[in-house]
Amino acid sequence: xxxxxxxxxNPWRVFDELxxxxxxxxxxxxxxxxxxRFPRVNVWxxxxxxxxxxxxxxxxxxxxxxxxxxxxxxxxxEKEQADxxxxxFQRSFNLPFELADAQIKAAVKNGLLTVTIPRKATEKRKIxxxxx
Amino acid sequence: xxxxxRTEQDVQKMNRVELTPASRVLEGEEAYTLTVELPGxxxxxxxxxxxxRVLSITAENxxxxxxxxxxxxxxxxxxxxxxxxxxxxHVDTAGIKAANKNGLLILTLPKREEVxxxxxxxxxx
Numbered sequence: 001x002x003x004x005x006x007x008x009x010n011p012w013r014v015f016d017e018l019x020x021x022x023x024x025x026x027x028x029x030x031x032x033x034x035x036x037r038f039p040r041v042n043v044w045x046x047x048x049x050x051x052x053x054x055x056x057x058x059x060x061x062x063x064x065x066x067x068x069x070x071x072x073x074x075x076x077x078e079k080e081q082a083d084x085x086x087x088x089f090q091r092s093f094n095l096p097f098e099l100a101d102a103q104i105k106a107a108v109k110n111g112l113l114t115v116t117i118p119r120k121a122t123e124k125r126k127i128x129x130x131x132x
Numbered sequence: 133x134x135x136x137x138r139t140e141q142d143v144q145k146m147n148r149v150e151l152t153p154a155s156r157v158l159e160g161e162e163a164y165t166l167t168v169e170l171p172g173x174x175x176x177x178x179x180x181x182x183x184x185r186v187l188s189i190t191a192e193n194x195x196x197x198x199x200x201x202x203x204x205x206x207x208x209x210x211x212x213x214x215x216x217x218x219x220x221x222h223v224d225t226a227g228i229k230a231a232n233k234n235g236l237l238i239l240t241l242p243k244r245e246e247v248x249x250x251x252x253x254x255x256x257x
Contacts, residue, residue: 055208056171057235083156110173
C-alpha cells in the first residue's frame with residue numbers, strides 16, 4: 001500500500017500517519033490543489049496493469065498532463081480556482097511494477113479523468129548456475 | 133481515503149455518501165455566477181430545481197468499476213451531491229441559466245431590474 005502514497009515531499013506526512021487518513025476536507029477548495037494530494041483518485045490494479053480515475057473538475061483537459069516514467073505515473077495540470085486564479089497541481093504515484101508507457105489511454109469526461117495502462121511485459125530470464 | 137483492498141463487488145455494495153459539493157459565487161454587474169463542482173456527474177444526472185427561491189441541486193456520480201481488478205486506493209466514493217441555495221430577492225429567477233462543463237455546473241443568476249415577482253419551478257437537465 002505504501003507504494004501508492006505520495007512520493008513527493010509531503011509536510012503533512014506525520015499527520016497522515018497519525019490519523020490514518022488525509023484530512024482533505026479541512027482544506028478549502030482553493031488550497032486543496034496545492035496539497036500534493038490533488039487530484040483525488042481511485043486506483044485499480046490487476047496482473048495486467050492499472051486503471052486510475054481522478055477527479056479533475058474545473059480543469060481544462062488541454063491543461064492536463066498524464067505521464068509515465070518507468071514505474072511512476074504523474075498527473076499534473078492547471079486548475080481554475082474559486083477566485084478565478086490558476087493553480088498548478090501535481091501528483092505522482094510509485095507503482096510496484098513497470099508500465100508500458102506507449103500504451104496509456106487517458107480520457108476525460110465530466111471532470112473525471114480515466115487512465116488505463118498495461119503492465120510492461122518483462123522477460124523472465126533464467127540464469128544458469130555454473131559448477132565450480 | 134482507504135487503504136483496504138476492494139474488489140468490484142465490494143464497491144458495488146457500498147452505500148452512497150451524501151456530500152455537499154464545493155461551490156462558489158462570483159458577483160458581476162448583471163448577474164451572479166454560481167459554480168458547483170460535480171465531478172463524474174453527467175448532465176442528465178443533475179437534478180436542478182427552484183422552489184420558493186431555494187435553488188436545489190442533487191446529483192449522483194458514476195464511477196466506472198473494473199472487472200477482475202482490485203481497488204487498491206479508494207479516495208473517490210460513490211456520492212450523492214446535495215446543495216441548496218437561498219436566492220436573494222434581487223435575483224431574477226425567471227432568467228436563471230445553467231451550463232455544464234468539465235464537471236462544473238455553472239449557473240447564471242441574473243439580477244432583477246424591476247420585474248414583477250413570480251414563482252416558477254425550473255428544472256434543467
